[in-house]
Amino acid sequence: MVRQYVEQRDGGYWVAGTRVSLDSIVYAFLEGQTAESIAQAFPVLSLEQTYGSIAFYLANRPAVDAYLGTARDDYEAQRRSARVADPMFYRKLADAKRQIQAAPS
Structure with a gap:
């Protein structure tokens, strides 16, 4: 049986x-986290789902990237737009x- 992980x-x-985005898994993976540590960070995911998501990313890397x-x-454009809308x-x-930052510790 073939499972769909993403x-x-x-x-x-x-x-x-x-409700876990693939973005979250991919960014953690690209930062060097193991599948085990990613699964621990997202308790709703099983280790199988985590590995499946990473495998999906690796198999579809150009599209996901x-x-x-x-x-x-899009995020950067929204950020710039917000700065222009409310500079004060x-x-x-x-x-x-x-x-x-200037306050003594």
Whole structure:
């Protein structure tokens, strides 16, 4: 019997039957995490599902990498748009960050 570990829905890739995105698995894998550590980080996933998701990524790497690149580009565009829409908020946020970093530990 062939199992499907990854499904496409809502414009993205997901571990079949879960709310865990393939993105999460792939980024952890690319950061050098083992399937075992990834499965521990996502208790809803079995080790089999984790390995299946990694195998799906490796078998479909060009398509998944293109999808991840598009998602990253969309995120950056939204981030830039938010900065343009409310520059005062981001200025205050940057000032607060500088104050926290300048405070003695």
